[in-house]
Amino acid sequence: MFYTRRVSQTALAHHQPILDLSVSSRVTVNRLLGIWGKPTINLSVINAIVSKTKGEGVAGYAGKIGKAMYYFQRRNNEAAITEIDDVFFHISDEALRRLALGIRLRAKSELLHLKESASRVFGGATELEMTEIRNSLRDDYKMLESISCGCWLAHLAAAEYCLYEGNAEKAYHSFCTIEKTIEGCIAQCARSIFSSQGFHNTDSHVSLFLAFQLGRFQADGRLKVSSRNVEKIIKGMKGDHYTERLISSFKKDIHANLTNEEAIELAYVFEAAHARHHFHDYFPRTGEYRNWNSERVDKIQKNIENVYVPNSVSLRYEVLDRIKEAVPRQPFYASEESVRKILSVVSTDVITDLKKAFGPSPKAPLVQSEDDYYDILRNIEEGAVSADAAGASEYPAIQAKLCCQLLQQLLYRVRVNRAVALTQLDCPESAVKLSDGVIDSDEYIYMWRAYLARAEANKRLGYISKSNEDFRQLFDLRRETRANV
Structure with missing residues (x-):
């Protein structure tokens, strides 16, 4: 009793009402992870919106952005870029404009990666094609920084691209500034945990609340509820008064005569816009190398996975x-x-x-x-509080704790980037010290990056045996593929 x-x-009895801190703290988690947009865009509904609005106005532009998101999800990068280019200079809404730019930036990055891979095959891609994409990407990164209001996540993405282009000195100074900012964010986030408050750092656009509410009862088989009574409650939420009020408020906000189904589809586009993502894959779930295997990393990975597939x-x-x-x-x-x-x-x-x-x-x-x-x-x-029990006061605190863990991971990433830049600036001793600190922590998910940075620094110093030892560790972390076998 x-x-x-x-x-x-x-048992999710606290599904209603949603706490403001639950939404803002979860949006912050999504922002750090780089989760943006609905996992599966309903193209037929998006096309209906574009047709109804003639691709004009706030709803029409959002519909075109939704189409670009759909194409990007299916790796049709050229089509995604075309959709954005078609409306980009007509968009006046700041959040939507930033989202459109971010999608185009990601699509161009993917396209450049494909071109670089193809260039290894004779006639696959020309240097001129790749140079044009790189120049275009550089311009988009500059624009992203200018409209991101000092967002350090966007600055980090731009600094990494700067390092990729070989401008190590500029990248290094950016990394130093970003490192201090992240340390301040970690301190702020820690205070929010001890005060049982969420990491509140987002706007309060209605789309954030609507998308959050809708995401809690999507019929995708992820959530297994505890009892038939609770199951009925969750299924009934889609038509309850609270959700209906959110949908109605959202329609008024975008000044569009849409059906509920169309409004719901657009809500995810606006959610991505107002979450202010960085449009960079800092936490890839798959890659060429396996994640680091340690008790600390396992705990962090479990918390991250719970974001994608709730408890x-x-x-x-x-x-x-x-x-x-x-x-x-x-x-x-x-x-x-x-x-x-x-x-x-x-x-x-x-x-x-x-x-x-x-x-x-x-x-x-x-x-x-x-x-x-x-x-x-x-x-x-x-047991852990369910990721969907957003009415419980523990939920924002749990999200704030995850924010701290994600920020720490990004701090390690920045330090590894600093080490890479220092090696390029002919300061390999400092690069080794930075890499040692990350490796000794035993909690960086993508530890292969630290081993690669230290191996290159030791190689520059002439410590061949130490360098080879790190390269062997790197080889052990490499995923086996058919090509390797």
Whole structure:
């Protein structure tokens, strides 16, 4: 009885209302991870929006951006660039304009990567083609920085591109500035954890709340709920008054006569725009090298994976059945009449009143048949709050903790980039020291980057045996492919 609060959080009873901090802290997590846009764009709905609006106005431009997102998701980079170029200079909305620029930037980056790979094959791509894309990318990075209002994530992306082009000195100074900024963000984020508050750093556009709400009951099979009652509640949320109000408010905000289905599709586009992403893949889920294997990294990766695939609710149907079968003996329950008497009085804290009236429930099994019951309750008490229980006060604090972990990962990335730049600037000793610090931490997910940086620095110093040792570690982290085999 007295585990009600924890069980209700686990069972998503706090789905409504959404806490503002839940939304803002989750948006910050998505921003750091680089998650933007709906995983699967409904092209037929987007086309209907573009046709209805003639591709004009806020809704029309958002529809064209949605098409570009669809093409980019399917690696049709040329089509994505064309869609953006078609409307870019007509977009006056700052958030949408930044989103359009970011999509075009990502598409050009992917296109450049493909061209560089093709250039290794005779006649696959010309140097002129690649030079044109690089020049265009440089211009887009400059524009992204200028319209990002001092966003250090965008500055980091631009600095990395600068390093790629060989301007190590400029990149190094940028990395030093960004490193100090990240350290300040980590301190701010840590304070938000200790005060049980979320890492509040975003705007309050209605699309952020609507997309967040819609994402909690998408019928994609990710979430397994705990009971049939909770399942009905979640399924009914799509048509509840709160969601309807959000949809109505969103339609008014974009001044468009759209169906609910069309408004919902556009909400994800506006969510991506107002989340202010950096449009750079700092946390790739797949790559040429495996992630580092350590206890610290495993914990961080588990938290990151929970963003993409939320925790299922702890209580499954089978577990509920076991609770019913293993319920403690009758003497430890109050009569129904006694409980009704307590509940008939208006109170702000029913659980506290029940505890005062009847005392705490047993904390341990008194007979062997109760073992299952208390084991299950312990699992509930110790389990993580579901990623979808955004009405619970713990949720923003959990997201703030994840923000700290992500910021620390980005700090390691910047230090590795500094090491690479220092090697290029003929300061390999300093590069080795920086790389040593990252490697000794034993918690950088993409540790292969640190080993590569240190190997190159040791090679420059003439320490061939040390360099070879790092290159061997790098080889061990390399994923096996058919080509390797």
